[in-house]
Amino acid sequence: MPRYNTLRIYVFAKNYIFTTYMLIRNGLEVPFYGRGLEVPRYNTLHLTMEKRTFYRRNLPHLQPDNSVFFITARLKGSLPKEVILRLKEEHELQRKELKEQGLSKKELTEEMQKSYDLYFGRFDDLLDSGTTGPHWLKADNTAEMWTNALNYFDNERYKVICSTVMSNHVHFIFYKLDRPLNAVLQSLKSFSANEMNKALQRSGNFWQPESFDRVIRNRTELEYRINYVLDNPVKVGIVPHWSAYRHNYIHPDFKKYVK
DSSP, rough: HHHHHHHHHHHHHHHHHEEEEEEEEOOOOOOOOOSSOOOOOOOOOOOOOOOOEEEESSSSSEETTTTOOEEEBTTTTTSSSSHHHHHHHHHHHHHHHHHHTTHHHHHHHHHHHHHHHHHHHHHHHHHHHTTTSEEEEEEEEHHHHHHHHHHHTTTBBBBBEHHHHHHSSEEEEEOOOSHHHHHHHHHHHHHHHHHHHHHHHHOSOOSSOEEEEEEEEEHHHHHHHHHHHHHHHTTSSSSSSSGGOTOEEEEGGGGGGGO
């Protein structure tokens, strides 16, 4: 076997083992990868070399390339700092307790998933209650500015599967990113913030710096997340059906996942 190919295999194996170790250590599954608009079957082994990006804000993030991401971004000051801190502390304590229970890898992954869903659900319910902070996205013109910003690089820097706009936060799912996730989100937030600040005749921070990002692991979770995104305006009573909300979007190729 040529030396070059041997080196490629060695580098791939080293990266794959490290990535798998980091995911399992944090109670996560190795994610599946989106290739083209049809999401493939769940597979933990790929015969092509995939670059991984590891970056850090408040918490470390491990980003396998070509992953499908569920993102939630909220307005600056939309929730009190003490509330966010309490939720994070409770979540980290629960994660720590789960890791100390001696569960199998499969059991730990399932329990970590439940813990995350509970944590995120409480967080999102607080946003939906709308009792604190600004609601700059409630107006149609600012909501459309965000949607236009998200769609501007669709099919160029990434591919959008679905999205929605609420009064103080946004949800969307995208994949096939051509650069690290944090770089994509920073660009999106910066551009949209400048445009919306102009429209609102204000200055200062528009978005909360850190977003919720989750790698979607399989088709079942993809279906769940798509419906979660589209049903958010139904959940809070804005419309009776997701299709009636003007700021909902679903790519035609993924409508089959909508219930």
